[in-house]
Amino acid sequence: MDTAILKSKLHDYRSLALKGIQHFVPQSEPKKYLYDLVLDYPNRGGKGFRPGLCIAACKAFGGTEAQVINSATSLELFHNAFLVHDDIEDGSEFRRNKPTMHEYNTIGIAINVGDAMNVLSIKPLMMNMEILGPELTWQVFSEIEHMVRQSVEGQALELGWRKENLCKLTDDDYLRMILKKTCWYTTIHPLRIGAIIGSQGAINADRFNRFGYFMGTAFQIQDDILNLVGDETAYGKEIGGDILEGKRTLMLIHLLNHSTAKERKRLVHYLKDCRSEESLDTAQWVMDRMEHYESIDYARKVSKNMAGAALKEFHSSFGDIPDSEDKKLIESIIMYMIERDY
Amino acid sequence: MDTAILKSKLHDYRSLALKGIQHFVPQSEPKKYLYDLVLDYPNRGGKGFRPGLCIAACKAFGGTEAQVINSATSLELFHNAFLVHDDIEDGSEFRRNKPTMHEYNTIGIAINVGDAMNVLSIKPLMMNMEILGPELTWQVFSEIEHMVRQSVEGQALELGWRKENLCKLTDDDYLRMILKKTCWYTTIHPLRIGAIIGSQGAINADRFNRFGYFMGTAFQIQDDILNLVGDETAYGKEIGGDILEGKRTLMLIHLLNHSTAKERKRLVHYLKDCRSEESLDTAQWVMDRMEHYESIDYARKVSKNMAGAALKEFHSSFGDIPDSEDKKLIESIIMYMIERDY
Numbered sequence: 001m002d003t004a005i006l007k008s009k010l011h012d013y014r015s016l017a018l019k020g021i022q023h024f025v026p027q028s029e030p031k032k033y034l035y036d037l038v039l040d041y042p043n044r045g046g047k048g049f050r051p052g053l054c055i056a057a058c059k060a061f062g063g064t065e066a067q068v069i070n071s072a073t074s075l076e077l078f079h080n081a082f083l084v085h086d087d088i089e090d091g092s093e094f095r096r097n098k099p100t101m102h103e104y105n106t107i108g109i110a111i112n113v114g115d116a117m118n119v120l121s122i123k124p125l126m127m128n129m130e131i132l133g134p135e136l137t138w139q140v141f142s143e144i145e146h147m148v149r150q151s152v153e154g155q156a157l158e159l160g161w162r163k164e165n166l167c168k169l170t171d172d173d174y175l176r177m178i179l180k181k182t183c184w185y186t187t188i189h190p191l192r193i194g195a196i197i198g199s200q201g202a203i204n205a206d207r208f209n210r211f212g213y214f215m216g217t218a219f220q221i222q223d224d225i226l227n228l229v230g231d232e233t234a235y236g237k238e239i240g241g242d243i244l245e246g247k248r249t250l251m252l253i254h255l256l257n258h259s260t261a262k263e264r265k266r267l268v269h270y271l272k273d274c275r276s277e278e279s280l281d282t283a284q285w286v287m288d289r290m291e292h293y294e295s296i297d298y299a300r301k302v303s304k305n306m307a308g309a310a311l312k313e314f315h316s317s318f319g320d321i322p323d324s325e326d327k328k329l330i331e332s333i334i335m336y337m338i339e340r341d342y
Numbered sequence: 343m344d345t346a347i348l349k350s351k352l353h354d355y356r357s358l359a360l361k362g363i364q365h366f367v368p369q370s371e372p373k374k375y376l377y378d379l380v381l382d383y384p385n386r387g388g389k390g391f392r393p394g395l396c397i398a399a400c401k402a403f404g405g406t407e408a409q410v411i412n413s414a415t416s417l418e419l420f421h422n423a424f425l426v427h428d429d430i431e432d433g434s435e436f437r438r439n440k441p442t443m444h445e446y447n448t449i450g451i452a453i454n455v456g457d458a459m460n461v462l463s464i465k466p467l468m469m470n471m472e473i474l475g476p477e478l479t480w481q482v483f484s485e486i487e488h489m490v491r492q493s494v495e496g497q498a499l500e501l502g503w504r505k506e507n508l509c510k511l512t513d514d515d516y517l518r519m520i521l522k523k524t525c526w527y528t529t530i531h532p533l534r535i536g537a538i539i540g541s542q543g544a545i546n547a548d549r550f551n552r553f554g555y556f557m558g559t560a561f562q563i564q565d566d567i568l569n570l571v572g573d574e575t576a577y578g579k580e581i582g583g584d585i586l587e588g589k590r591t592l593m594l595i596h597l598l599n600h601s602t603a604k605e606r607k608r609l610v611h612y613l614k615d616c617r618s619e620e621s622l623d624t625a626q627w628v629m630d631r632m633e634h635y636e637s638i639d640y641a642r643k644v645s646k647n648m649a650g651a652a653l654k655e656f657h658s659s660f661g662d663i664p665d666s667e668d669k670k671l672i673e674s675i676i677m678y679m680i681e682r683d684y
Binding site: 026030089091108111120122126134152153163 | 372465
């Protein structure tokens with residue numbers, strides 16, 4: 001599928017989810033410190049992978065937009081709730097070219113807004129009852145419960161690593177962490193939920209687990225790469241922010257495992273206190289060393305391999321259903337995830 | 343009912359809910375920065391009003407502990423999740439005689455633990471399906487959705503007041519705020535959910551709204567009073583913490599509305615920056631002025647009136663059901679809420 005068409009379809013599906021969010025956010029008080037803020041992140045835009053994959057999977061499996069829109073809405077709202085809390089947890093300053101919510105408001109208010117977004121995500125799932133009936137509604141609920149639990153587990157892993165300044169990490173540790181933190185809620189569950197609804201509960205959704213894992217991993221690694229080498233305006237966050245935050249990316253783990261003893265010592269010391277003013281010079285040095293050891297090239301290679309595995313796996317997951325625009329969209333998203341520049 | 347018996351019954355019901363929580367928290371990794379921490383606040387103890395009211399209401403309306411335990415568990419876990427986030431939002435340092443979670447861990451980890459507790463609260467509600475069947479399960483779900491939404495709205499009101507250093511507040515503003523922030527989740531919904539389950543969905547749960555409002559208000563005002571004059575060990579938080587946090591209590595609003603222009607100016611200035619080191623002396627002055635204007639006595643009077651109204655309302659809410667130990671327990675909790683010293 002042509003990239004322009006792909007982007008336009010993702011945009012359309014994301015617009016549906018955004019309309020859904022706007023519909024489910026109460027028009028009542030308190031607005032200034034709650035419901036206006038609930039809409040802030042969703043209104044900033046986004047790539048729309050989650051509602052895109054969910055809606056496309058539903059249609060590819062024979063369902064309609066009307067059947068899946070509540071669930072896609074819920075996914076997009078959960079995603080944005082994660083972002084609000086994640087930005088506090090990571091100490092991030094920018095999100096989609098604007099200050100993060102806790103930066104232009106207080107941390108307390110941002111925590112509460114994230115909590116509100118989480119509870120508001122439940123409402124569209126409850127509205128599924130009218131459209132999907134009790135059994136499918138219930139099944140989607142269970143999917144979401146698993147999804148959110150995996151995400152907080154992944155987040156706990158990553159936050160624990162930083163808290164303990166863990167530097168003995170392997171690629172496997174990283175992949176396990178992003179399976180939990182990213183894949184379940186970005187790819188696996190959106191696909192599962194879409195296909196469950198589209199097939200009226202007829203399929204075994206586990207068929208998407210491997211596919212979603214490969215796809216989600218390719219996505220997250222590319223996201224981490226863009227954080228280091230992307231165009232700031234397109235990417236919407238401060239470039240190199242992950243280094244300033246001491247985030248355990250595949251590149252950082254590669255560097256830790258390839259640097260000399262002396263370099264490693266400096267790196268470990270830097271990671272211990274990477275948020276201090278004095279660390280800024282060292283951050284540039286970290287970038288230089290990543291270049292020297294070709295850590296970013298290495299991550300690109302892994303991301304590409306994961307996308308390759310996803311392409312292969314696509315046929316196991318979708319091979320038995322008729323070709324369609326939506327099926328093609330899902331296949332095209334695989335390569336787009338690692339070729340995108342934002 | 344004798345206070346010792348009341349305390350012992352509340353303790354028993356809380357123990358049931360705690361066992362429920364321990365049952366629903368996964369025994370798997372990640373433990374250190376997630377599931378161990380999820381159990382921390384629940385394990386610190388608590389008065390057990392929420393599971394107590396819920397279980398007692400269920401039994402008073404003809405139900406059993408087995409029918410209501412999942413919902414009581416969920417309520418107690420939601421409550422503890424609120425506390426973890428609330429402590430960050432308020433900048434509180436102590437909770438039940440120990441440092442708050444974000445104090446002995448990082449803010450990021452504490453936010454994520456609160457998120458985990460919220461999602462774990464969903465699981466027992468899903469397990470209701472087996473015991474209560476789809477209709478009651480669904481009804482309890484709707485109750486919880488409303489409850490959490492009211493709580494974040496109440497929290498937003500209060501956080502907004504502090505952010506804007508709002509000092510033009512009336513008793514009505516305060517009561518509206520704690521209806522949302524406290525009453526729904528502390529008294530109204532626990533009673534509603536218990537009675538819905540106990541009566542197998544036969545009653546109109548709105549009958550508890552006024553009762554729960556009076557009871558919850560009496561409770562919250564007494565809680566705010568104990569924060570100022572309580573015994574630190576019994577109360578478990580730093581005494582006067584609310585003044586240091588600039589919390590808009592009934593006493594503070596009373597003081598703002600009764601002090602001289604000059605005092606008011608000093609007070610408003612203090613509230614703007616109450617967390618700074620230099621403000622500590624002024625905090626003592628605020629306490630002195632509250633004493634001078636009898637703000638605490640005033641709050642005691644309001645709390646007592648609310649308890650009186652609750653006692654009267656008790657008969658509308660529970661008059662038509664047979665007498666029982668559990669019915670007596672609920673009635674006795676009313677006065678206990680304002681007579682307790684912790």
